[in-house]
Amino acid sequence: MKIAFFDAKPYDKPSFDAYGAQNGIQYKYFDTKLTEDTVELAHGYDGVCVFVNDTVNDVIIDRLAEMGVTIVALRCAGFNNVDMKYAFGKVHVLRVPAYSPYAVAEHTMALLLTSIRRIHKAYIRTRDFNFSLAGMTGFDLHGKTVGVIGTGKIGRVFINICRGFGMQVLAYDKFPAPDLADGESIRYVELDELFRKSDIISLHCPLTEETYHVIDEQSLNKCKKGVVILNTSRGALVDAEALLAGIKSRKVGAACLDVYEEESDLFFEDYSGHILDDDVLARLISMPNVIVTSHQAFLTEEALSNIAQTTTQNIVQMARTGECPNELCYRGDGAADCKSGKCF
Numbered sequence: 001m002k003i004a005f006f007d008a009k010p011y012d013k014p015s016f017d018a019y020g021a022q023n024g025i026q027y028k029y030f031d032t033k034l035t036e037d038t039v040e041l042a043h044g045y046d047g048v049c050v051f052v053n054d055t056v057n058d059v060i061i062d063r064l065a066e067m068g069v070t071i072v073a074l075r076c077a078g079f080n081n082v083d084m085k086y087a088f089g090k091v092h093v094l095r096v097p098a099y100s101p102y103a104v105a106e107h108t109m110a111l112l113l114t115s116i117r118r119i120h121k122a123y124i125r126t127r128d129f130n131f132s133l134a135g136m137t138g139f140d141l142h143g144k145t146v147g148v149i150g151t152g153k154i155g156r157v158f159i160n161i162c163r164g165f166g167m168q169v170l171a172y173d174k175f176p177a178p179d180l181a182d183g184e185s186i187r188y189v190e191l192d193e194l195f196r197k198s199d200i201i202s203l204h205c206p207l208t209e210e211t212y213h214v215i216d217e218q219s220l221n222k223c224k225k226g227v228v229i230l231n232t233s234r235g236a237l238v239d240a241e242a243l244l245a246g247i248k249s250r251k252v253g254a255a256c257l258d259v260y261e262e263e264s265d266l267f268f269e270d271y272s273g274h275i276l277d278d279d280v281l282a283r284l285i286s287m288p289n290v291i292v293t294s295h296q297a298f299l300t301e302e303a304l305s306n307i308a309q310t311t312t313q314n315i316v317q318m319a320r321t322g323e324c325p326n327e328l329c330y331r332g333d334g335a336a337d338c339k340s341g342k343c344f
């Protein structure tokens with residue numbers, strides 16, 4: 001089988017080549033993203049393999065279907081970049097529901113510690129033989145309250161890490177997990193209470209119409225002064241302009257962002273030496289209490305290997321049997337993992 005692999009990066013190739021060779025799949029790597037302009041590159045392939053910032057809209061779905069390209073293999077968990085409703089009955093959308101929740105949760109804690117203990121500042125200072133501690137005062141995580149929105153695979157691992165630090169956890173999920181709350185160090189609460197009582201808020205829910213801008217001016221107004229916002233989930237969960245205003249007004253004490261609302265034209269590419277057009281991102285990055293990584297939380301050796309393995313297995317299963325447990329279906333109330341496998 002031949003699969004057109006869009007938005008390919010050097011770190012993708014070793015594991016995809018290895019699993020592809022074992023399973024009779026030839027990946028053809030294209031540096032470009034999948035867009036309406038590049039979709040023609042998929043001509044003659046059995047499927048496309050795409051990532052978080054590739055576009056799979058109605059125009060692209062129609063064109064893929066016309067070309068007989070029926071497999072859209074996402075090499076990620078989130079699928080907010082796919083028009084799932086439109087895809088139903090036209091292409092099979094497969095995803096990697098889990099590859100390493102530890103990678104993302106650990107990166108979230110790395111960002112938090114870096115920020116509140118000023119490690120990013122210390123690294124630069126000591127390289128310049130500046131051993132002053134002025135302005136370096138942080139705070140203990142022990143005893144602080146962290147609000148976790150989304151208690152799925154990543155949220156749970158992050159909660160465990162936070163418990164290791166002796167933090168109190170306030171959780172919110174549309175579908176709470178009864179086994180998670182212990183009534184003491186972990187409690188499910190309504191969003192309002194989470195906003196009012198949390199010292200740190202971490203987002204681990206998917207981007208949907210409901211969660212779009214869950215952090216906005218209104219919710220920030222409810223937060224404690226000095227709240228730390230962590231977003232390693234999807235950019236549009238946070239209204240970036242409201243966040244910037246919150247930082248300027250000193251309401252927000254710090255922000256750690258691995259994702260950004262308008263990241264798709266910027267993240268994963270080298271724009272050093274260019275003039276950044278995005279004033280909000282440029283201003284956020286200029287702040288001493290904002291740390292931005294460019295959608296890097298997933299990037300561990302373990303995650304890359306798991307992603308390549310599951311993506312390849314998904315494609316093989318779908319091609320051989322017409323079914324795949326990791327197929328996504330739109331079933332009226334939104335996209336969900338397909339249970340029947342017969343949704344095409």
Ligand code: NAD
Nearest residue numbers: 078150151152153154173174175204205206232233297298
């Ligand atoms: P998951 O499906 O295991 O968990 C998501 C949780 O969010 C579920 O418990 C679900 O019930 C909950 N949820 C759904 N709608 C909600 C709502 N309206 N309000 C509150 N909670 C809601 O997913 P996961 O594997 O834990 O991943 C979480 C998110 O992390 C993904 O959606 C993806 O966007 C993001 N992610 C980011 C990276 C990265 O590199 N930065 C990597 C992987 C995943």
